[in-house]
Each structure stands twice: as C-alpha cells, then as structure tokens.
Amino acid sequence: MKFKVLPVSSNVKYEQAGSIYLVVDNWNDWWEFRVLYQLFYKDERDEVIYIGSVKIGEFDMVQGQDRVNIPLEFDSLGQKFFSIGQDKYYYQNLNRMGDVFRDELLQRLNDISLNLVLFEKCTSEWVTKRALLRDIGVEKVSEEFHLLAKGDSALSNYNFKYILSKRGNEADMLHELEFITEPDSNPPTNLYAIIGRNGVGKTHLLNQMVDSLMSEGKNEVGGEFKSEIELDEGNKLFENIIYISFSAFDEAKFLKNQKGSSKQIRYSYIGLKRSLGKKSGTSKTTVKGTEERIITKSTENLRNELVESLWTCREIPSKRARLEQAIEMLNTDPVFSASGVVELLSTTSKYEETLLNFVEKERRKLKSKDKELLKNSFKKRALPLCKKFSSGHSIVLLTISKLIEELEESSLVLLDEPESHLHPPLLSTFTRILSNLLVKRNGVGIIATHSPVILQEIPRKCAWIFNRSGSNLKFERPEVETFGENINIITKEVFSFELTNSGFHKLLEDVANKTDSYQEALEYFNNELGMQARAILRALMVTEEKDK
Structure with a gap:
C-alpha cells in the first residue's frame, strides 16, 4: 500500500493507478493547525474513489508548527504520527472497500478510532484537542467511530420491492414482495424468509432475483427490484450479491464470481458447483443455459475450500473477530463445542512462532514466501480437524466462514434451503448467526425454505408464504406472529392443507x-x-x- 501527498487542489485523475493520495487542504483550525487532508484511492482500473476527510497529528509539535512533517511518499506513517477521519462517512466509505483494504489503511495511518490505546495516548496533545477533535466528541471516537473502524457498518433503512408478473390467467397483473428493514429493531428485520412446500418454485424465484440484479433491470421473465427510497445518483440498491446453495439438484444458470465496480455489482457464489472452463466435447453434465462445464465439488474440494476460508478469515482481524463470535454461538452444538476450531484460530504452532520471531528480530515484513509457509503450517493443523466433521457440520462451518469472507457492506444474501443439511437446533443457531452478520454489515438476507424452524427465528412481517395452484402464484403473510411461536402452530399456519x-x-x-x-x-x-x-x-x- 503506497501513500502519496499531493499539493492543494491536485486532480488525482492524472496520477498513477494503485496508490492512495492525501491531497493537502488549507483549512486552518483556529489559525494554529493546517492538518486536514482529502484522501483518495485510484484503483488498478484507473477509477478514482473519494474516501473522505482525514486529519493527521504529530506528537510533540513545537510552537508555531502548523503542519505535520509527514514524508511526501510512504508505506506507513511513523510512530510519531496519528490520524482520524472527520466524519462517519470516511469509515463507511472504507467499509465499502472491504475489510482487508480498510484494516490495512487504518493501521498504516495509525488511526486512533481503531487503536483506542493510541487514542488515549494522544488526547493530551494540543493538536488533538484543537484540530483533530475540534468537531468530534471523545465518546463518538470510542463508540461510533471505533465500531465503524472495526468493520461494523452503520445501519440504514432498506425499503424495496421485488416485482414479478403473474402467470396463467392473471398474466396482466403483478406480484409485489415487500422488504423493509428497521435499524436496531428487536427482533431484527434484516432477514426474510420465503416459505412454501416443495415444488412451488422457491429456488427459481431466488434465481430470478439474481438475474434481475445482475442484468441491472428486468430479467427475461419480468422480475425486477424497485427501491422505495430514492437512491443518490450512481448508488445501487445493493453493492454485493451472495448466492448460497448446497443443492445437488439446483439447475439454475451458474454464474462465476465477479468483482464489483461503480458500474457492476459484485457477485459471489457459495455452494457445490464449480466451473471447469469452456466445453470441449465433454460428456460431463452441464448446467442448462451455460457454455461452461459445471461439476459438483468433491468432499476433498469442499474441505480444502473450508480450510482456505478459515485461513483467510484468521488473517484479517475484523473477519477473525466475526468468525470467533459465530463459532462461540455454534458451540451450543456438542460437536462444535469439542471440535477445537476456536483454538485453531487463536493459537499458532511452534513452527509459526519461530518464523514470526525470526522476522521480528530481523525487523522486516513478512515476505510472500513467509506467508505461504505460515499458510501451509495452518493447513496441516486444520485438515485433520475438519475431517472429523459430518457433512452437515462441515457445510454450516463452510457457509459461515465463506459468508464472513465475502460479506461486505450493502450486501444481499440469497440462501436456498439451508435446512437440507442441518438438524433443527443447529438450523436455529445458524439463522441467528446469519442475522447477526447481516446487521454488522448493513445487509439483507432472503432465505427460501420449507422449515418452520426458520420462521420461528424471524417476525411475521419478515415472512412470505408462497403457494402455487397450477401456473397461478400466491404470496401472503402468516396470520400468526411467528417469532418464538410454537413450531406446531407455525407448521399448521403454513402447511395446513398438506398437514391434514x-x-x-x-x-x-x-x-x-x-x-x-x-x-x-x-x-x-x-x-x-x-x-x-x-x-x-x-x-x-x-x-x-x-x-x-
């Protein structure tokens, strides 16, 4: 990560890609300090992204010194410097860049919202009192800004509809599924369920939703998302789509993962399928509608994917914290409680300790070769542990780990029938974990299910009962309050005809x-x-x- 300081009013558009730019601002705090900078990032695609306003302080500034003595180019600020964003939007914009980018940037700029020990140390400095905290209260730094700096997103209202055409005799009419979230609501309203019997088309509906968002408008069968809240110009309803399906019989069109940008939505797939590339006279089964060979992952593929994901989350502080919290919740299950996953994430092997101590003594950063050695050491410890899990336990841990790895701010998570591999208590815990993760990243989840256990974990206003008679569809809310309701009552409410x-x-x-x-x-x-x-x-x- 490279930082460059530019003069006042510089246009970052003409600068080199792949660097972070601190443009000097002449704002003068009380005619004593000019320590304000505008921070930009120019990515590898030459797209300029404005992060926000940041002030940089310095320990032991002498009388009459109005600017800090930072170098014009640097990889990290020295220990004598510290910084803080000037509003919540600075940290929210960093959150949109992803956990890895945010964590690294804040650490390299010695951000005092992230590092509260450093914050305590610098509060007595005159530049901190007069300039850095001029418009910011101490409580705001230690509470709101600190949470944002760790990756917890500021919650916002979602109010949108998914609109699809009716079929059969009512083709000229529309179905509208409404989704509304309320920040800090209890129970949370960021997780929705579409429940119905087998064969009504729940999986097909999820795939219609993906197609609609990826095509940025109406898909082939007419479904579209409509925000009821006016979006700022250039903003999307969702920045990130995550589709999760571990069904071997899901014949939906397979979409490859794609990176997000200002023009396209980021897409991630978590599930059983993987691509082998373009077809070339193969007899292997392919997913309908695609030109690529799609196969089902083997047990070994899934296990390696789990270990890889655990390693990725372990190496990023904010993701590691979320994973540890999730596993703590999973520990209500005896298998997870005795698994040793928490110890795997929190401890290092003797080999890892030796290598890290050696690097520290040499006062150098970890090289790519060092990181690969550490990763291989972790895999040797993780694989035997993961082999002990049943398929259901493996899938729930893989889903959670990959979700934490891929989940960014303003995400829509679409999850197809998670109950297929989980017993009811574990399904209930998984639903709570999913809801917690979505709250932390200001996202929305939609689950297609036929399990009343999931409805037991969400309020009535977050549930849609999906029925079909021939080609005619019907969506309605449950008549009973579902959160914490008796499972038999929910079952009767949803499946009354089939039940009797x-x-x-x-x-x-x-x-x-x-x-x-x-x-x-x-x-x-x-x-x-x-x-x-x-x-x-x-x-x-x-x-x-x-x-x-």
Whole structure:
C-alpha cells in the first residue's frame, strides 16, 4: 500500500493507478493547525474513489508548527504520527472497500478510532484537542467511530420491492414482495424468509432475483427490484450479491464470481458447483443455459475450500473477530463445542512462532514466501480437524466462514434451503448467526425454505408464504406472529392443507372414519399416541359423531 501527498487542489485523475493520495487542504483550525487532508484511492482500473476527510497529528509539535512533517511518499506513517477521519462517512466509505483494504489503511495511518490505546495516548496533545477533535466528541471516537473502524457498518433503512408478473390467467397483473428493514429493531428485520412446500418454485424465484440484479433491470421473465427510497445518483440498491446453495439438484444458470465496480455489482457464489472452463466435447453434465462445464465439488474440494476460508478469515482481524463470535454461538452444538476450531484460530504452532520471531528480530515484513509457509503450517493443523466433521457440520462451518469472507457492506444474501443439511437446533443457531452478520454489515438476507424452524427465528412481517395452484402464484403473510411461536402452530399456519392430508394426520382420519368411539380408535393404536395425536383423534371423533 503506497501513500502519496499531493499539493492543494491536485486532480488525482492524472496520477498513477494503485496508490492512495492525501491531497493537502488549507483549512486552518483556529489559525494554529493546517492538518486536514482529502484522501483518495485510484484503483488498478484507473477509477478514482473519494474516501473522505482525514486529519493527521504529530506528537510533540513545537510552537508555531502548523503542519505535520509527514514524508511526501510512504508505506506507513511513523510512530510519531496519528490520524482520524472527520466524519462517519470516511469509515463507511472504507467499509465499502472491504475489510482487508480498510484494516490495512487504518493501521498504516495509525488511526486512533481503531487503536483506542493510541487514542488515549494522544488526547493530551494540543493538536488533538484543537484540530483533530475540534468537531468530534471523545465518546463518538470510542463508540461510533471505533465500531465503524472495526468493520461494523452503520445501519440504514432498506425499503424495496421485488416485482414479478403473474402467470396463467392473471398474466396482466403483478406480484409485489415487500422488504423493509428497521435499524436496531428487536427482533431484527434484516432477514426474510420465503416459505412454501416443495415444488412451488422457491429456488427459481431466488434465481430470478439474481438475474434481475445482475442484468441491472428486468430479467427475461419480468422480475425486477424497485427501491422505495430514492437512491443518490450512481448508488445501487445493493453493492454485493451472495448466492448460497448446497443443492445437488439446483439447475439454475451458474454464474462465476465477479468483482464489483461503480458500474457492476459484485457477485459471489457459495455452494457445490464449480466451473471447469469452456466445453470441449465433454460428456460431463452441464448446467442448462451455460457454455461452461459445471461439476459438483468433491468432499476433498469442499474441505480444502473450508480450510482456505478459515485461513483467510484468521488473517484479517475484523473477519477473525466475526468468525470467533459465530463459532462461540455454534458451540451450543456438542460437536462444535469439542471440535477445537476456536483454538485453531487463536493459537499458532511452534513452527509459526519461530518464523514470526525470526522476522521480528530481523525487523522486516513478512515476505510472500513467509506467508505461504505460515499458510501451509495452518493447513496441516486444520485438515485433520475438519475431517472429523459430518457433512452437515462441515457445510454450516463452510457457509459461515465463506459468508464472513465475502460479506461486505450493502450486501444481499440469497440462501436456498439451508435446512437440507442441518438438524433443527443447529438450523436455529445458524439463522441467528446469519442475522447477526447481516446487521454488522448493513445487509439483507432472503432465505427460501420449507422449515418452520426458520420462521420461528424471524417476525411475521419478515415472512412470505408462497403457494402455487397450477401456473397461478400466491404470496401472503402468516396470520400468526411467528417469532418464538410454537413450531406446531407455525407448521399448521403454513402447511395446513398438506398437514391434514398427509402423514399421521391422514392415518388418524382413516381410523376415525372406521371406528365407533375414541376408545376403540385408541386401542387400534395400542394406546401408543402422543398428546397432540390424541387431541386430533378426539376432535375427529367428535366430528364423526356430529355427521352421524
């Protein structure tokens, strides 16, 4: 990371790409200090990104010294300097650049919102009191700015609709699915669920949503997103899309990961599929609608992907903190509690310690070769641990780790049927973790599911029941409040018709039709009925008697 100081009113557009520029500002604080800079980044695509206003202070500034003595070019500010962004937008813009960029930049500029120890040390400096904190309170630095500097995003309202055309006899009408989030709401409103029976088209709907956003407008079948809040010119509803699916039968068009820019949305895929490149006379199965060979990842592929992701998160402080918090929540599951994943993230091997101590003694930075050696050492410890997990535990840890790795501010996460690999308590914990991660990064999640357990973790206003009759679609809210509701009540609310015409309900109804009394029906089952089954049987017998 290279920093360059430019004179007042310099145009960064004409500067070299790949550097960060501090443009001098002549603003004078109380006619004593001129320590304000405008910070820009010119990326490798020659796009100039304005980060915001930053002030830089220096320890032991002498009387009459109005500017800091920073070099015109540097990789990191020396220990005698410190800096702070002048408003929350500085840190929000850094968050949009991603965790790696933000963490590195703030560390190299000795940012006192990130480093509260340094903040305490420099508060007695006159330049801090008169200039750096002129418009900023101490509490704002230690609370709001500190959270933003660590990667927690400032929450904003989302209010948008997904609009799709009705099919069949009502093709001229529209379905509108409304999604509204409220910052700091309890329970959180940033996670939505679309629930329905198998085969109604939930997965297809998620893929329509992806197509709509990636095509920046209407997709082939007419779906589109519409923000109910006016967006500033050049801003997108979402900066980042993450699609998660571990279904082996998902035949949706496979999209490669793509980097984001001012003109295109960043896209990440987490799941079972991977591309082998263009087709060339292969007999391998391909996903419909693509020219590439798409195969299902092997167990070894998935395990290596998990280890790679754990390493990536471990090396980035903010991501590592989020992963450790998530694993702490997963520890309610006995397998995770005894797995040793927390220890894997927080400890180093003797080899790693030796190498790090050697680098420190030589007073040099880690070279690429050093980092590769550390990574290989970590993999040797991580692989045996990951091999002990079941497929369900592996998938939930991989999903969370990759999500933390890819999740940036203003993300839309689309998740297809996570219950396929998880038992109910673990599914409940996973849903809470997902919601927490989305809150921290100011994102929105939409889950396609047929599990009432997920509805039990979100409020009624964040749930859509999806039904289909032939080619006609129907979307409606549950009539009961779902958050924390009894699982049987939610199941009946969503699947009432299927519930009473399948499984043990159907068997109870058949027996009630051919017996004359509740006792006779009970004896038919050898008295081996649960409390709910007995209540249903009593109700059925009363109905039968009335009909007679």
